[in-house]
Amino acid sequence: MYTQAMDLMAREAKPKVVKSAEDLQREEAFEARIDAGDFIEAKDWMPDHYRKTLVRQISQHAHSEIVGMLPEGNWITRAPTLKRKAILLAKVQDEGGHGLYLYAAAETLGTSRDEMTEALLSGKAKYSSIFNYPTLTWADIGVIGWLVDGAAIMNQVPLCRCSYAPYARAMIRVCREESFHQRQGYESLLTMMTHGTAAQKAMVQDAVNRWWWPSLMMFGPADKDSPNSEQSMRWGIKRVTNDQLRQKFVDATIPQAEILGVTVPDPALKWNAARDSYDFGEIDWAEFWRVVGGEGPCNRERLAARNKAWDDGAWVRDAALAHARKQAVKQEAA
């Protein structure tokens, strides 16, 4: 989901620094390792910019997983059957787990968990724009699994080969679990489209209509507006361009929509035999930048929910730590 962070970073000016001869030499050795396809581990030397870029991307990826629990958590108590409720609980728990794998990977780069939490809660750090849309009906939950997790998988699979090994290892774990997320969503929609009433089918179509464009926005700005840092590509932090991934997603998803019996809200969508791909309409980029900039339908609500959870949990964190310290002192005295 989550390479959006990279594109925002590219908009910022890079500080010019004078490098020492020793640093230049180490940088050369580092680049040679990357070229050889070597993985970089936490304690290995790495250029500052590499470290910063990764901290930024991994932590924002982690924030996306954590905030991503909110739109779906909204439906846990209202899931239509016990089976769907158990599935949704498992899925939301997975998102929490993914957030934790990723925070841990970011911490290997020398940032602390509290620093990252603070950046999220203060609104300084971004998370994927998709989670600023509301989940209005039960069908939204199925559509999130199918489209949102589908887009996330498309984005995340290439990251399993990221040059930074702790991130790559976390991504392998995440990708293994995401496939369940997408399949359960699609199956839930399929159940409604095959056995549902006319109203339930209309509800699925309505959810697809609302989530289609935000899902396409998950891949970030168009390539022409996203000067792909060549360096990030080389470092394998980003492996495929935004537009390439978006195209791949559309091509994979349209046949799935046909099987499901729904349409996507894009009059310009058309198979292009010459390109062996679908042509599709222009994304509303003004909306994209509005949501990224904090003015989406749920930005404030999401941040307020995270802040409340953090504040309400403060006494638990403090009590657990006080208890642990007391036990440690007792043990030492014994």
Added chain:
Amino acid sequence: MSNPKNEWPLWEVFVRSKAGLDHKHCGSLHAADSAMAIQMARDVYTRRQEGTSIWVVRSEQIIASDPTEKGSLFEPADDKVYRHPTFYELPDELNHM
């Protein structure tokens, strides 16, 4: 914001995936004490039958080799092919020795 000293300490998690295999490092997490670390490791790292046993150890307790000493530590093994069974050429009649 919270005082950094109030952050729960970091633990490294090792999981034995099934009886007979080694415990393998699988990640880290924050927990107030060892009992909580085990419980959280179960929820974070073994939601899909990935484990039958868990070890946790405070991250600060792990002593790691220095990556810049990789050469002096491990290169000496590179030219000692005679430590491998395939170094020795023996007659076929021996079958599997």
